[in-house]
Amino acid sequence: MLQRGSADFQAMTNTRQPWWLWPLLLVLLPLVAVAGVLWLMAAVLLQLVVWLTWCSRGRYVLVVYSNSPIWQEYFEEHVLPAVGDRGLVLNWSERKQWSYSLPVALFGFFGGTREFNPLAIVFQPLTWPRRFRFYGPFKAFKHGRPQEVEEMRSQLLETLNRLAPPSKVA
Numbered sequence: 001m002l003q004r005g006s007a008d009f010q011a012m013t014n015t016r017q018p019w020w021l022w023p024l025l026l027v028l029l030p031l032v033a034v035a036g037v038l039w040l041m042a043a044v045l046l047q048l049v050v051w052l053t054w055c056s057r058g059r060y061v062l063v064v065y066s067n068s069p070i071w072q073e074y075f076e077e078h079v080l081p082a083v084g085d086r087g088l089v090l091n092w093s094e095r096k097q098w099s100y101s102l103p104v105a106l107f108g109f110f111g112g113t114r115e116f117n118p119l120a121i122v123f124q125p126l127t128w129p130r131r132f133r134f135y136g137p138f139k140a141f142k143h144g145r146p147q148e149v150e151e152m153r154s155q156l157l158e159t160l161n162r163l164a165p166p167s168k169v170a
Helices: 007-013 021-053 072-086 092-097 102-110 135-142 147-163
Strands: 061-065 087-091 119-122 130-133
Touching: 021 102, 061 072, 061 102, 072 087, 072 147, 087 092, 087 102, 102 119, 119 147, 130 147, 135 147
Parallel strands: 061 087
Antiparallel strands: 061 119, 119 130
């Protein structure tokens, strides 16, 4: 046990911070603030482009899915037909053929790095994009519990129907 007056006790309590920590913090803090402001400006600019080019034409959603045997059939039968011409679709399995475009930039910026496939991003004017991440619900679907996928699909379509009712085909 360490005694209060012992040399070991003094060594443990008198630990000094590295001298360079405060100058480093003073240099990095403004850089982090500038990076944050630039990121926010890029997000707002991308959204403005979507609002002006997509939303004005009745397109509000970007759907990303892949050729996975777990969800490909479900998406192609239940989600993509319901979205129709109200959105754009990217197939993650075909990403090698993607050229840089607005949908690819939006997916890269707003899709994130976790559970990004399958995904639907809804762009509502003057609000932050809403992401519907289907990966978790499809894990339950794979184990015989389709309720989570159906619930997320109905939430997506509810949101989309509020923005743009599906067009009636004569």
